[in-house]
Amino acid sequence: MEQLISAIERYHPSFRTDIEGCSPEEIDRLQSLVGIHLPDVHVDFLRVMGRRMGGLSLYDGDFRIETLIKRYTEEGAAHDSPLIIAIAHYGPYGRSRETFERPIELEFEEDEGQYVLVAYPPGEREHEFPEAIRILDLVNPTLYEALFAKAYLQYRWARFKHQRTLFFNAHSPKEIEQAAAIVEQFGFERHPESSITVRYFDQRDATAIISPNPGEPVRLSLAAHDAAELFRLANALTKRLPTPTTSA
Structure with missing residues (x-):
């Protein structure tokens, strides 16, 4: 998690002051209620963001440890179910004033080994999570990947x-890696937090994100300060990337 915080501080220098972890005693309390060994990735998260996560909440979820302790105290643990790491609240819809809550879970993926x-719950609202990274509604990222994606879009x-x-x-x-190499030829530096799921590229006046689009062509999202420069860049990349290349 320290690596994640340092990466976010590159774009939001005061991020460390926006987050707050919880105590070892609270983590022990949660683990006793869950009844199983908490995954290291979740323990690391709780240590640095278990009380406050600096605006990086995903899926309108409440990730605070006190919420998890309350939930497991009231409802107990289902030992054959994945670990609940947050409670998401959503709704109301239409004329109904009813709101709903669903768990956000951390599940071990055998094929990936992580x-x-x-x-x-429904995915992020469009104004909160742009098209560039909507891949997170289509594939299951690691907690680390999801947090960095949200931070990158929010602060960069x-x-x-x-x-x-x-x-x-x-x-x-x-083939995706070959396309990434083409992007780098246009002066972009690949961000070290890039993963197989999502690749980030940065330069002073623009940024780019490559994200898979299951069942469809791969998505390359571009953003820049200058409209003319973005138009030039998009046209140049269109000529180099594998066809068909369409744009939105």
């Missing part, structure tokens, strides 16, 4: 006024 975030992507989305063909990780 814990992934599983959320059942949002600084750019003009945005453009391109799509290109890629049928394997190797």
Whole structure:
């Protein structure tokens, strides 16, 4: 988590003052209620953000440890179910004033050999989580990936006024990597927090994100300060990326 905080501080220097962790005693209390060993990734999260997570909440979820302790105290633990790490609240819809809550879970993915975030509520509202990273509604990221994605869009992507989305063909990780190399040829530096799920590219006056689009062409999202420069960049990339390349 220290690596994550340092990465976020690159774009939001005061981020460390926006978060607050919980005590070892609180973590022990939660673990006793859950009845199983808490995954290291969740323990690390609780240590640094268990009380306050600096505006990085996902899926309108309440990730505070006191909420989890209250939930497990009242309802107990289902030992054959994934670990609940937050409670999401959503609604009301239409004329109904009824609100709902659903768990956000951390589940071990056998094929990947790691814990992934599983959320059942509706995805992020569009104005909170732009098209660039809506991949998180389509695949289950790790908690680390989800937190960095939210932070990048909140503290970096949002600084750019003009945005453009391109799509290109890629049928394997190797082909996606070849497209990433093309993006780097246009002066972008790949961010070290990039993953197989989402790749981030940055330069002084623009940013780019490559994210898979299951069953569809791969998405390349671009953002820049200058509209003319974004237009030039998008056109140049369109000529280099595997066809078909369409844009929005």
